[in-house]
Amino acid sequence: MRHGKYPLIVTFLVPPVLLYVVFVVSPYLQTFQISTTDWLGYSADANSVGMANFKALWNDDYVWNALKNNAILLALVPVLTIVLGLFFAAMLNMGGRKGRAGVSGVRGSSFYRTVYFFPQVLSVVIIALLWKEVYHPNKGLLTSALNGVGLSAPTWLGDPKTAFWCVLAVMIWSNVGFYVVLFGAAMSAIPKEIYEAVMLDGASRLTTLWKVTIPLLWDTVQVAWVYLAIFALDGFILVQLMTNGGPNFSTDVIGVRMYDTAFGSETKFGYASAIGVVMFFLTLTVAVLALRVSKRDRIEYS
Amino acid sequence: MTTLDKPAAAVAAPAAAPADRPVRRELGVANVLSHGFLLFWSALTVLPLLWMFLSSFKSNTEILADPWGLPAELRLDNWVRAWNGAHIGQYFLNSLLVVAGSVTLTMLMGAAAAYVFARYEFRGKQVVYYLFVGGLMFPVFLALVPLFFVVRNAGLFGTWTGLVLVYAAYSLPFTVFFLTAFFRTLPTSIAEAAMVDGCGHFRLFFQVMLPMARPGLISVAIFNFLSHWNQFLLPQVLMQGDESKWVLAQGLAALSVNQGYAGDYAQLFAGLTIAVVPVLLVYVAFQRQVQSGLTAGQLK
Numbered sequence: 001m002r003h004g005k006y007p008l009i010v011t012f013l014v015p016p017v018l019l020y021v022v023f024v025v026s027p028y029l030q031t032f033q034i035s036t037t038d039w040l041g042y043s044a045d046a047n048s049v050g051m052a053n054f055k056a057l058w059n060d061d062y063v064w065n066a067l068k069n070n071a072i073l074l075a076l077v078p079v080l081t082i083v084l085g086l087f088f089a090a091m092l093n094m095g096g097r098k099g100r101a102g103v104s105g106v107r108g109s110s111f112y113r114t115v116y117f118f119p120q121v122l123s124v125v126i127i128a129l130l131w132k133e134v135y136h137p138n139k140g141l142l143t144s145a146l147n148g149v150g151l152s153a154p155t156w157l158g159d160p161k162t163a164f165w166c167v168l169a170v171m172i173w174s175n176v177g178f179y180v181v182l183f184g185a186a187m188s189a190i191p192k193e194i195y196e197a198v199m200l201d202g203a204s205r206l207t208t209l210w211k212v213t214i215p216l217l218w219d220t221v222q223v224a225w226v227y228l229a230i231f232a233l234d235g236f237i238l239v240q241l242m243t244n245g246g247p248n249f250s251t252d253v254i255g256v257r258m259y260d261t262a263f264g265s266e267t268k269f270g271y272a273s274a275i276g277v278v279m280f281f282l283t284l285t286v287a288v289l290a291l292r293v294s295k296r297d298r299i300e301y302s
Numbered sequence: 303m304t305t306l307d308k309p310a311a312a313v314a315a316p317a318a319a320p321a322d323r324p325v326r327r328e329l330g331v332a333n334v335l336s337h338g339f340l341l342f343w344s345a346l347t348v349l350p351l352l353w354m355f356l357s358s359f360k361s362n363t364e365i366l367a368d369p370w371g372l373p374a375e376l377r378l379d380n381w382v383r384a385w386n387g388a389h390i391g392q393y394f395l396n397s398l399l400v401v402a403g404s405v406t407l408t409m410l411m412g413a414a415a416a417y418v419f420a421r422y423e424f425r426g427k428q429v430v431y432y433l434f435v436g437g438l439m440f441p442v443f444l445a446l447v448p449l450f451f452v453v454r455n456a457g458l459f460g461t462w463t464g465l466v467l468v469y470a471a472y473s474l475p476f477t478v479f480f481l482t483a484f485f486r487t488l489p490t491s492i493a494e495a496a497m498v499d500g501c502g503h504f505r506l507f508f509q510v511m512l513p514m515a516r517p518g519l520i521s522v523a524i525f526n527f528l529s530h531w532n533q534f535l536l537p538q539v540l541m542q543g544d545e546s547k548w549v550l551a552q553g554l555a556a557l558s559v560n561q562g563y564a565g566d567y568a569q570l571f572a573g574l575t576i577a578v579v580p581v582l583l584v585y586v587a588f589q590r591q592v593q594s595g596l597t598a599g600q601l602k
Binding site: 015123177237276284 | 336337339340343344346347348349350351353354365366368369370411412414415417418422424430433434437439440441443444445446447448449450452453456467468470471472474475478502503504507528531532534535539550551554555558567570571574577578581582585586589592593594596597
C-alpha cells in the first residue's frame, strides 16, 4: 500500500482543504477580528475599538430581549419535542398488543411514521410561509375553525401576547416527526429478549417504557437534546419569515438581531460580528452543558 | 378508524393470556386515548398541507369567504400564475441547477477527503481531520459577515457558482465526518487483494472502494440534497439583486411578501404547492432511504 500514495493524498485532499479554508475557516477567524472594530462595511476604514462592541452589546436592550426569547425557546422546545417524540415513538414501536414475538407497534404505525416525518422534508421556508397563512387572522385555518364553533380567536401572530407562542408551536410541530423516527430507530435496536424478560416479571407497559426503554435510549435522547438546543438558539428563518421579530419585538431572536444589524438598514458589520461571536460562545456553552447534564453511563448490547 | 380495531384486540388478547386481564382492560382506555392522540397529531401534520393544496385551486374570494371549504372547480390558472407570473418555475429550475452542482461537488470532495482520512497515514493527518470535523461545532451565523466579503472579493457574489462552492464548503464537515467513519468500516482485505493484482491507488478508489461505499454515499447525498434544497440564509445573503437567478426559497419568500400587497392568496398557495409536491412525492417513494439518511448521521 505504501508505494505511490502521495499523488492520491495530494489530489484528493488539496481541493477540499482549499475550499474549506477559503469559505469556512477564514470567515470564522475574520469574525473574531471584525468584532473588535467599528467597521460599517463597504468602506475600507475600520478602526479597532477593542471590546467596545461587546460593552455596547451588554447594554443593548434589544439584544437582551432577543436572548430572553431564545432562552425561553431553549427551555421549552427541546423538552416538549423530546417528550412528544418519545411518546409517539413508544406508541409506534411498542404500543401494540403483546403477541408471541414480544413487543410490536400499534396498527398503522408505518403510516403514522410516514406522515409524521413530512415536516422534516419540507423546507423551513415553506413551513414558515404555510403557518403564517394558517395563523392569518381573517382567512386562516385556525381563526375560521374557532369562529366556526362560536369562539373568538386571537390575532395569533399579530398580537405580542400570542405571537411568540405561535412561533414556538411551529418549531415543535416541525421537529417532532424527525425525533419520532430517530427514537424509533433506536428503540428497534433494543434486543427483544430484554422486553421478554421484563414482561415475564409482569411489568406494565408504562413501567417498561419508563424503566427500560428510556434508560436504554439515553444516548439518543442526549444527541437529540444537543441538536434541539442548537436549533432553539437559532430559529432565524422561521422568525424572520413569520413575524420578522415583531410585533413589538415580541418574537425577536438573536439570529434576527444579527441579520438586521449586518444586512438591515445600517450595515454595522463590526457590531453584527460581535453578536456572532456571542452566539458562538452561547452555542458552545449550551452544547457542552447539554452533554454534561444528560451524561449517563454508556450502554452497549453485547 | 384505528381506534375501532382496539376492542377486537382487547377481546382477542385475554383469551391468549387470561392472567393479566385487569391490566389489559385498564390499558384499553389508555389505548383509545393514545390512539386519539396519534390521530390528532397526524391531522395536525396533514391538515395544513391539505389546506394549502386545496386552496391552490380556489379563487381568492373562496379563500377569504370560506377557508375550510372545497374549491368549486379545479382552477389550474392559479398554478400557471405562480409558475409563470411569480417565476416559481424559473426559481425551481435554478434551485435544481444549484443543488445538482453543490451535491455533486460535496460528494466528490467529501468522499475523496474522507477516503484519505480513513485509509492513509501521513503527517498532520489528525490536524487536518479535526479542522474539518471542528466545523460541525460552529453556527453558520458566525461566518456570515466575512463570508459575504470573501464571496464578493472572489467575484462570486450573486452567482450560482458562488452558491455551489459555499454550500459544498459548509457541508464538508458533516460529509467528511460521516464518510470517514463509513470508509473505516469497509474491509481492508479486498483493497489489499486489488493492490496485489496491480491496481493503482486511484483505480482502487474509483473501481473498488467507491462502489463498496454506496449505501453510505447515498445516505449522505440525500442528507445534503435536502439541506441544500432547503437553504435560505446563504442565498439570501449571497444572492441579492438579480431576481432571475434566485433560488426557490427566495422566490417563495418574495411571493409571500408580494401577496400581502396584491391579495393574490391563491397564487401563493399554488406556489407553495408546486414547491411541496415533488419533494413529498420523492420522499414517499424513497421514504426508507430518506429517513435513514437523515437519522443515520445523528446516531453516529
